[in-house]
Amino acid sequence: MTYTKYSASGNDFVIFHTFIKKDYSKEAIELCNRTEGIGADGLIVLVPNEKADFEWLFYNSDGSDASMCGNGTRACAHYAFKNGLAPNSMQFLTGAGLIKSIVEEDIVETQLTAPLVIKDEFEQDGFTWYLVDTGVPHLVTIVDNLEDYDHDLCAKMRYEHNANVNFAKIENGVIKVRTYERGVEGETLACGTGMAACFLRANNLNLVSNKTFVYPKSDEELTLSLVDNTIYFKGAVKNVFTTTR
Numbered sequence: 001m002t003y004t005k006y007s008a009s010g011n012d013f014v015i016f017h018t019f020i021k022k023d024y025s026k027e028a029i030e031l032c033n034r035t036e037g038i039g040a041d042g043l044i045v046l047v048p049n050e051k052a053d054f055e056w057l058f059y060n061s062d063g064s065d066a067s068m069c070g071n072g073t074r075a076c077a078h079y080a081f082k083n084g085l086a087p088n089s090m091q092f093l094t095g096a097g098l099i100k101s102i103v104e105e106d107i108v109e110t111q112l113t114a115p116l117v118i119k120d121e122f123e124q125d126g127f128t129w130y131l132v133d134t135g136v137p138h139l140v141t142i143v144d145n146l147e148d149y150d151h152d153l154c155a156k157m158r159y160e161h162n163a164n165v166n167f168a169k170i171e172n173g174v175i176k177v178r179t180y181e182r183g184v185e186g187e188t189l190a191c192g193t194g195m196a197a198c199f200l201r202a203n204n205l206n207l208v209s210n211k212t213f214v215y216p217k218s219d220e221e222l223t224l225s226l227v228d229n230t231i232y233f234k235g236a237v238k239n240v241f242t243t244t245r
């Protein structure tokens with residue numbers, strides 16, 4: 001089997017395509033293992049689909065499946081286009097519904113699914129939280145200092161709310177984000193749906209405009225924009241290497 005390793009702003013994935021649609025949780029754990037496998041935050045498997053260019057199966061590195069992955073859609077779309085599996089403007093089926101992505105060289109823009117606010121605002125453990133589903137559930141708190149990010153608190157909030165956890169700081173109209181990712185069970189270098197959740201919260205509070213830059217832990221530059229309640233997420237992806245096992 002041939003596997004390709006992608007990095008999307010530091011959020012990294014192993015990607016392959018097959019005709020066989022089955023549960024790949026076990027393969028996800030093996031392939032994402034950073035000491036004995038290729039190493040990645042997630043596994044993406046492309047399988048044929050009659051109603052879209054393809055369907056994807058997404059797994060976190062712990063083998064859990066997730067309905068959506070913003071950075072994963074950007075890497076997957078680039079992979080699909082470069083492997084002749086889809087045109088540069090494509091739509092594919094995910095657990096969160098149809099996703100549209102456009103590939104232009106190494107820049108990919110994804111139209112995320114319609115956001116759904118689960119809890120608008122609540123206090124817990126000294127922070128003000130916002131809980132929103134941007135394809136997967138995300139807790140967001142806006143802080144003055146990203147050093148407030150605390151692994152143990154994130155783990156507690158992750159399990160209590162079954163959501164990813166984001167700390168965001170607004171600086172001169174742009175957003176800096178740190179994310180604890182469910183299914184990785186730790187901080188990742190970027191989380192697309194997490195950046196989208198932070199952007200939505202900051203935009204709702206009139207702290208950023210309808211189009212702004214967002215910088216995750218990797219400090220790569222992503223563009224988030226909101227048009228008619230639809231979030232667009234754009235940035236570079238990197239095909240790191242391809243290997244066969």
Ligand SMILES: N[C@H](CCC[C@H](N)C(=O)O)C(=O)O
Nearest residue numbers: 066069070071136191192193
């Ligand atoms: N860990 C997430 C899925 C991946 C989301 C993230 N990698 C992104 O780019 O959106 C979850 O289980 O909810």
